[in-house]
Amino acid sequence: MTEQSSVLTPFAAVDTPALLLDASALKANLERMAAFFARRHCKLRPHFKSHKCTAIAKLQMQAGAVGITCAKLGEAEVVADAGIRNILIANQIVGPLKIRRLVELCRRADPMVAVDSAENVRMLSEHASAAGVKIGVLVEVDVGMGRCGVVPGQPALDLARLVAASAGLRFEGLQGYEGHCVDLRDETERVAQTRESLKALVQSRRLIEQAGLRVNRVSGGGTGTYTITGDCDGVDEVQAGSYAAMDWWYGDIRPEFKQAMSILTIVISRPRPNLVVIDVGRKGVGAEWGPPRVKNLPGSAVASFGSEEHTMLSIPPDSAIRIGDRLEIIPSHGCTTSNLYAEFIVHENGVVTDKWPIEGRGKLQ
Amino acid sequence: MTEQSSVLTPFAAVDTPALLLDASALKANLERMAAFFARRHCKLRPHFKSHKCTAIAKLQMQAGAVGITCAKLGEAEVVADAGIRNILIANQIVGPLKIRRLVELCRRADPMVAVDSAENVRMLSEHASAAGVKIGVLVEVDVGMGRCGVVPGQPALDLARLVAASAGLRFEGLQGYEGHCVDLRDETERVAQTRESLKALVQSRRLIEQAGLRVNRVSGGGTGTYTITGDCDGVDEVQAGSYAAMDWWYGDIRPEFKQAMSILTIVISRPRPNLVVIDVGRKGVGAEWGPPRVKNLPGSAVASFGSEEHTMLSIPPDSAIRIGDRLEIIPSHGCTTSNLYAEFIVHENGVVTDKWPIEGRGKLQ
Numbered sequence: 001m002t003e004q005s006s007v008l009t010p011f012a013a014v015d016t017p018a019l020l021l022d023a024s025a026l027k028a029n030l031e032r033m034a035a036f037f038a039r040r041h042c043k044l045r046p047h048f049k050s051h052k053c054t055a056i057a058k059l060q061m062q063a064g065a066v067g068i069t070c071a072k073l074g075e076a077e078v079v080a081d082a083g084i085r086n087i088l089i090a091n092q093i094v095g096p097l098k099i100r101r102l103v104e105l106c107r108r109a110d111p112m113v114a115v116d117s118a119e120n121v122r123m124l125s126e127h128a129s130a131a132g133v134k135i136g137v138l139v140e141v142d143v144g145m146g147r148c149g150v151v152p153g154q155p156a157l158d159l160a161r162l163v164a165a166s167a168g169l170r171f172e173g174l175q176g177y178e179g180h181c182v183d184l185r186d187e188t189e190r191v192a193q194t195r196e197s198l199k200a201l202v203q204s205r206r207l208i209e210q211a212g213l214r215v216n217r218v219s220g221g222g223t224g225t226y227t228i229t230g231d232c233d234g235v236d237e238v239q240a241g242s243y244a245a246m247d248w249w250y251g252d253i254r255p256e257f258k259q260a261m262s263i264l265t266i267v268i269s270r271p272r273p274n275l276v277v278i279d280v281g282r283k284g285v286g287a288e289w290g291p292p293r294v295k296n297l298p299g300s301a302v303a304s305f306g307s308e309e310h311t312m313l314s315i316p317p318d319s320a321i322r323i324g325d326r327l328e329i330i331p332s333h334g335c336t337t338s339n340l341y342a343e344f345i346v347h348e349n350g351v352v353t354d355k356w357p358i359e360g361r362g363k364l365q
Numbered sequence: 366m367t368e369q370s371s372v373l374t375p376f377a378a379v380d381t382p383a384l385l386l387d388a389s390a391l392k393a394n395l396e397r398m399a400a401f402f403a404r405r406h407c408k409l410r411p412h413f414k415s416h417k418c419t420a421i422a423k424l425q426m427q428a429g430a431v432g433i434t435c436a437k438l439g440e441a442e443v444v445a446d447a448g449i450r451n452i453l454i455a456n457q458i459v460g461p462l463k464i465r466r467l468v469e470l471c472r473r474a475d476p477m478v479a480v481d482s483a484e485n486v487r488m489l490s491e492h493a494s495a496a497g498v499k500i501g502v503l504v505e506v507d508v509g510m511g512r513c514g515v516v517p518g519q520p521a522l523d524l525a526r527l528v529a530a531s532a533g534l535r536f537e538g539l540q541g542y543e544g545h546c547v548d549l550r551d552e553t554e555r556v557a558q559t560r561e562s563l564k565a566l567v568q569s570r571r572l573i574e575q576a577g578l579r580v581n582r583v584s585g586g587g588t589g590t591y592t593i594t595g596d597c598d599g600v601d602e603v604q605a606g607s608y609a610a611m612d613w614w615y616g617d618i619r620p621e622f623k624q625a626m627s628i629l630t631i632v633i634s635r636p637r638p639n640l641v642v643i644d645v646g647r648k649g650v651g652a653e654w655g656p657p658r659v660k661n662l663p664g665s666a667v668a669s670f671g672s673e674e675h676t677m678l679s680i681p682p683d684s685a686i687r688i689g690d691r692l693e694i695i696p697s698h699g700c701t702t703s704n705l706y707a708e709f710i711v712h713e714n715g716v717v718t719d720k721w722p723i724e725g726r727g728k729l730q
Contacts, residue, residue: 015460015462015463017730018730049673071673091633091644091674091675092633092634094631094632094644094688095381095631095689095691097378116636117688119687119689120633120688123689142636145671146636146677147634147636147642147671147675147677148633148634148636148642148671148675149634150636179671266459266460267459268456268457268459268485268513269457269512269513270482271507271511271512271513271514271515277513279456279459280729282653282701283701283704284729287653288652288670305653306512306513306544307544308414308436308700308701308704309414309436309456310456310512310513312511323457323459323484323485324459324484326460335648335673336673339648339673340704340727340729342727361727362706362707364645364649364705365380365383
């Protein structure tokens with residue numbers, strides 16, 4: 001055990017904390033998800049918010065994705081900069097400052113946005129008309145999450161008609177995100193609640209089609225529900241994101257995907273035989289679903305966060321780990337973790353092969 | 366109430382979400398804290414981690430601070446870039462990559478670091494000796510927080526002696542951070558526990574002095590304890606940070622400081638009469654001490670986070686607030702919030718006067 005240091009330090013030239021990305025694990029995840037959708041009507045529109053990295057988005061497009069999902073207009077702009085045109089911004093774009101940027105984006109990409117109010121529809125259409133562009137629009141339906149979205153059924157039809165009648169807009173279809181289902185840990189419950197949510201979404205689709213409007217796409221889902229949503233008649237696209245780089249939370253419910261993302265960290269203190277302190281805390285670990293897990297230190301466990309810059313790990317008192325040893329941790333949530341780093345350190349079996357900028361980091365606007 | 370929009374939108378040219386800084390409130394906070402320390406032996410060494418902005422650090426130095434506290438070497442480098450030489454990095458700097466950078470920093474600033482192990486002391490000294498520089502060192506004592514630090518008393522003296530005998534190091538004194546006390550909401554308990562913690566720290570100081578070593582400084586404390594730590598005989602510096610920009614958590618226990626930091630956000634959805642959704646969530650709000658509070662919308666309350674990009678606010682059903690209205694929220698924790706933005710939008714009474722880059726954002730290394 002005295003040579004444990006060397007076992008724990010394959011990234012000697014990489015300073016800590018750093019966000020690592022295992023290229024082989026990423027490749028396996030992209031291939032696995034692509035294979036799932038290759039045999040189906042429903043297609044994959046990977047969510048950029050999970051990794052925020054255009055190098056990964058391009059690999060996802062090469063693997064057969066129909067387009068990219070973004071959370072923010074600023075993300076869509078960096079995705080368009082990378083040469084990807086088919087972009088869904090799965091949120092409401094509100095206010096003149098952002099709508100002007102959206103109109104500009106229409107000149108170099110084909111963005112779609114979600115809407116859930118007549119006010120927003122009117123303002124989008126006014127700006128698009130004035131600029132001579134058409135913005136693709138999905139009506140967002142609240143399928144039970146209780147966040148944004150209109151009530152399923154007649155309200156969805158009413159808003160779809162308003163979109164279709166708006167000069168600057170192109171009615172594309174519906175969006176419904178079963179966000180209250182994606183993280184249900186019990187699979188039976190996840191399947192049952194997801195199907196119930198999708199029923200309301202697909203019924204809204206049928207109602208709109210019966211009214212004579214063409215529905216090009218119904219988009220929803222995530223890594224937690226892709227097997228259910230991807231097999232649902234009437235759903236055309238799944239917005240899964242976490243499957244690519246993963247985190248331990250989704251790893252527990254989706255063990256078919258590998259942990260590609262980890263955080264390299266260094267032991268800065270061993271104040272007691274059964275405790276070490278590492279050099280990353282809440283400032284470098286997305287942790288709203290729990291503290292990180294240790295990847296390569298048998299017998300250890302995260303004791304607690306020590307504020308923004310520290311995490312405390314309980315270890316066996318006879319552990320050979322020393323100050324200066326480096327180890328990897330897996331965050332509970334990859335989407336908030338990728339927001340905290342400027343780049344992924346890409347590696348193959350511990351050998352650094354590349355650095356990929358996280359262009360979507362901090363794109364709050 | 367129909368003109369509520371204009372009341373809520375004094376920052377018409379600022380896109381959302383944005384991090385605002387009220388210049389008058391900041392000034393009042395800096396002056397108030399400076400006045401407290403002006404009459405005392407103990408001096409202020411403001412913590413950079415709270416705002417991460419060199420414009421604020423310079424104002425703190427102008428207001429009488431003896432130097433700046435940083436959490437990370439990367440923060441110390443940007444503080445040195447701003448022309449401030451007296452910098453304490455209040456954590457352990459471990460590993461050859463960082464120690465080499467620390468040695469480089471010694472050529473353009475006078476950094477001090479905390480140590481809590483003989484291994485770290487030896488490695489720091491070796492690198493400093495080889496480069497012909499001297500690194501100032503504080504021995505960190507665990508005063509009850511249970512994170513880093515040696516046990517008070519003899520272990521502190523032993524490590525102090527090792528530092529003093531190390532060719533590349535300059536023994537400066539002790540650091541003890543009562544992090545388990547700063548956020549105790551009950552003031553009586555906060556005072557009692559802080560005094561108990563400081564007793565161990567000051568006794569260690571006396572022991573080291575009796576052994577013939579000169580103690581130039583004992584540094585500790587924070588915004589939650591500055592009145593206690595700042596009046597403790599044997600403590601020379603207080604590392605308060607949150608007092609400058611504040612957050613609601615510290616506001617509740619330190620009402621003498623004003624809320625200078627807020628987040629400007631826009632209403633993107635009103636799915637039900639009693640609910641609005643705003644365009645910032647966990648990706649833009651430091652929230653480990655609870656969800657944000659709404660600053661300027663009477664009768665409203667944060668219902669819950671809606672993941673990374675949304676926060677849901679419950680409102681009175683007859684509220685006149687509309688989609689596109691803008692409002693300000695106060696985060697529970699300013700230190701993690703400032704890490705999520707590239708700049709502060711500085712304003713006086715709602716009129717934007719400046720933009721200050723947050724150079725310390727993302728300085729994880």
